[in-house]
Amino acid sequence: MKREMNTLSADKLNGRVYTPEFIVSNILDLSGYYGQTILRKHVIDNSCGDGAFLVAIVERYCKEFLRNSVPDIQVLSDELSNYIHGIDIDEVECCKCIENLNKTVSKYGISNVNWDILCADTLVVDKYNGKMDFVLGNPPYVRIHNLGNSIDNVKKFLFAKNGMSDLYIVFYEIGLRMLKNNGVLGYITPSSFFNSLAGKYMRAYLVDNNLIDKIVDLKHYQAFTATTYTTIVILKNDRQQTTTDYYRFEEKNNFPYYVDTLNAGDFFIDSCFYFAEKSELYELKKILMFHTTEEHFSVKNGFATLADSFFIGDFDFDEFTIPVIKASTGKRYKCIFPYCNGKLVSYSALTSLSAIKHHFETHKELLLKRSLEKSSAWYGFGRSQGINDVYKCKYSINALIKSIIDLKLIKCDKGVGVYSGLYIITDISENELREMLCNEGFISYISLLGKYKSGGYYTFSSKDLKQYLEYKYSQKNEIKGVHNEQFSIFNRP
Ligand SMILES: C[S@@+](CC[C@H](N)C(=O)[O-])C[C@H]1O[C@@H](n2cnc3c(N)ncnc32)[C@H](O)[C@@H]1O
Numbered sequence: 001m002k003r004e005m006n007t008l009s010a011d012k013l014n015g016r017v018y019t020p021e022f023i024v025s026n027i028l029d030l031s032g033y034y035g036q037t038i039l040r041k042h043v044i045d046n047s048c049g050d051g052a053f054l055v056a057i058v059e060r061y062c063k064e065f066l067r068n069s070v071p072d073i074q075v076l077s078d079e080l081s082n083y084i085h086g087i088d089i090d091e092v093e094c095c096k097c098i099e100n101l102n103k104t105v106s107k108y109g110i111s112n113v114n115w116d117i118l119c120a121d122t123l124v125v126d127k128y129n130g131k132m133d134f135v136l137g138n139p140p141y142v143r144i145h146n147l148g149n150s151i152d153n154v155k156k157f158l159f160a161k162n163g164m165s166d167l168y169i170v171f172y173e174i175g176l177r178m179l180k181n182n183g184v185l186g187y188i189t190p191s192s193f194f195n196s197l198a199g200k201y202m203r204a205y206l207v208d209n210n211l212i213d214k215i216v217d218l219k220h221y222q223a224f225t226a227t228t229y230t231t232i233v234i235l236k237n238d239r240q241q242t243t244t245d246y247y248r249f250e251e252k253n254n255f256p257y258y259v260d261t262l263n264a265g266d267f268f269i270d271s272c273f274y275f276a277e278k279s280e281l282y283e284l285k286k287i288l289m290f291h292t293t294e295e296h297f298s299v300k301n302g303f304a305t306l307a308d309s310f311f312i313g314d315f316d317f318d319e320f321t322i323p324v325i326k327a328s329t330g331k332r333y334k335c336i337f338p339y340c341n342g343k344l345v346s347y348s349a350l351t352s353l354s355a356i357k358h359h360f361e362t363h364k365e366l367l368l369k370r371s372l373e374k375s376s377a378w379y380g381f382g383r384s385q386g387i388n389d390v391y392k393c394k395y396s397i398n399a400l401i402k403s404i405i406d407l408k409l410i411k412c413d414k415g416v417g418v419y420s421g422l423y424i425i426t427d428i429s430e431n432e433l434r435e436m437l438c439n440e441g442f443i444s445y446i447s448l449l450g451k452y453k454s455g456g457y458y459t460f461s462s463k464d465l466k467q468y469l470e471y472k473y474s475q476k477n478e479i480k481g482v483h484n485e486q487f488s489i490f491n492r493p
Contacts, residue, residue: 017224019052019138022254023188023232028056030214030234030256031186033134036064040083041133044178046122047171048086051097053137054117055104058084062108073110080105081114085132087122094119122174123153132178135185139171141228161201169193169202175235176211182238184213191217191231194273194450203273207264211235216247216256217275220456229452232256246275276448284448290471297473298425299466300389302327302396302418303335306370306382310363311336312419317355320345327396327421330408335417342388344380386418394423395433397465401446402457404438422462428473436472 028034033043038061045053058080065076084101088094094117101115118125143166147154150167154160159173168189175185193199206212216232223230232247243263247256259277266281267273270288274281303324305311312335315321324335336359338350351357360367360379373383381387396418398408411430412418426433436442445468451459 017138017141017228018049019188020223021052021056023138023223024053024056026216026254026256027053027136027186027188027232027234028060030216030232031134031136031184033057033136033184033186034060034064036067038134039064040079042083042085042131042180043134043136044085044087044128044132045137046087046125046128046135046174046178047137047139048088048097048117049090049093049138051086051100054084054086054097055100057136058101058104062105062110066108073108076108077105077110077113080110081116084116085128086115086117087120087125088117089119089121091119121150121153123150123170126177128178130178130180133180133183135175135178135183136187137175138188139168139175141190142167159202159205160198162197162199166190166192166198169198172202172233172235176237179237183236185235186232188223188230188232191229191450191452194231194275200271203268203271206235207268210239210242210264211237212244212264213239214245214247215275216249217450218249219450220452220454221249221251227454274448274450280444280448284445287445287468287471290467290474292470292474294474295470296426296428297466297469299422299462299469300425301385301462302421302423303381303386304383305335305419306372307363307367308419310359310366311381315355315359317353317359319353320350320356322390322415322417324417324419325396325410325412327408327410327418327423328398328400329420330396330398330410335419337390337417338380339387339390342390344377347377347379350379386423389423389425390417391415392425394418394425395430396421396423397437398422399461399465400453400457400459401443402455404440404443406457407438407442409434409437422465424465424469426469436469436476441472442468 043057048054061080061084062076065071065079086097088097097117098115101113102111105111105113144151147167154167154170157170157173159169172187175187179185193202212233213236214234218230218232220229243261244267246259246262248259250257262278262281266278267275269281269285274284276284312324312333315334315336320336320338321334322337324333325331326333338345351360364378367378370382372378375384376382391414393414394412396410396412398406398421401407412423424433446458446460446464449458449460449464453459
């Protein structure tokens with residue numbers, strides 16, 4: 001058991017997730033790593049693990065080489081030593097990789113390849129820079145808080161400018177540095193860089209340098225056992241065309257299928273990436289780029305007590321309690337609310353009733369463990385959000401949906417609190433609000449935002465919801481807004 005736990009943490013620290021064969025084969029195909037043109041072309045997997053990519057690469061190389069009429073095995077062996085490269089930080093992985101490569105070539109009667117598998121930290125290797133025709137692989141996914149000593153090396157990269165959340169983002173920059181002028185990079189990585197703050201610099205760089213050749217968004221499809229939403233990305237240096245082919249993934253036969261050819265102006269909206277058919281992106285862009293000075297909706301997050309099990313329940317006292325709606329389920333509960341006119345009451349006033357005092361005193365340890373906002377106190381909510389709006393009429397709404405039937409929009413009278421989700425404050429009627437949200441248009445908007453959650457669900461933020469509501473309201477009421485045209489990089493002649 002102990003060994004298993006050590007293995008698990010080592011896997012997590014090194015972002016070790018092996019790539020299934022069908023993904024490798026799709027990436028090789030999409031990158032153009034096939035046919036006679038691969039011969040005498042340099043290819044590297046800069047985080048090769050036990051060789052999922054390199055084994056397939058070597059297999060293809062041998063087959064193409066042996067298509068020649070008089071194949072010379074010694075020449076093949078020399079070419080494999082010269083043109084196939086790998087790096088991994090883990091010595092055991094490097095050994096496994098060499099073993100797997102030897103097994104692969106033994107089928108062709110080859111036993112003496114001097115494999116170029118380097119055991120090193122790719123972050124500090126520069127000897128391959130500008131020399132590779134292909135950079136292919138599945139870089140490590142390691143969250144910033146698990147990076148340990150590597151963090152200083154990571155900070156040196158341009159793609160880490162916006163605050164690093166994951167090592168894979170830096171591996172894009174490393175891969176691009178390794179490419180020759182006309183080289184191709186093919187990776188499978190998390191798709192979080194489409195809209196994360198950490199991916200902001202990288203997105204602009206990829207678009208500005210016209211690098212994105214193909215995108216296969218795997219959306220909810222789980223290519224690995226870990227819950228990670230991934231995408232296959234094919235980048236090409238010196239491209240003639242300025243478009244990107246967008247594919248989705250066919251789960252039934254594990255195959256990418258072509259959806260549309262997009263211009264950067266179609267998918268690079270408000271500095272994030274969104275992938276869908278051109279017509280859908282056109283609609284999305286209208287919503288996301290809409291701005292108005294006439295605001296009709298306020299959308300906020302419900303209470304953050306940071307101790308729901310203490311504050312929300314079925315208490316045998318009514319003083320200092322209010323009804324609350326759990327926005328995620330639409331269910332009603334009772335909530336301890338130690339506030340008066342939005343201000344925290346004194347502890348002595350709050351606990352003048354012995355039942356309340358007993359409740360607080362017996363759970364003091366739990367409450368003290370929370371990481372509180374500065375303005376709060378140990379017996380108050382963890383954050384102040386939602387407190388001042390208790391005495392306003394509002395609508396609670398869940399922020400995790402798959403289809404219309406999942407939507408829980410509930411009218412909350414004055415005096416009712418909301419937690420575990422969002423709430424909307426507006427002067428428009430309940431019917432109007434329902435009309436705007438309970439339709440396929442809203443569900444489609446949320447799915448296009450691409451914030452995937454398990455079970456085929458999507459999540460959205462208060463900002464996403466407000467943007468949609470203001471836009472729809474303006475359309476319905478023919479209010480003129482401004483569509484931000486900030487695509488300066490595409491406005492070149
Ligand atoms: C997601 S796995 C992919 C392995 C293999 N490419 C595959 O597709 O099956 C990432 C690999 O990166 C390696 N790795 C993690 N950090 C690294 C670093 N800084 N330099 C080189 N390799 C690293 C891990 O040891 C692991 O084998």
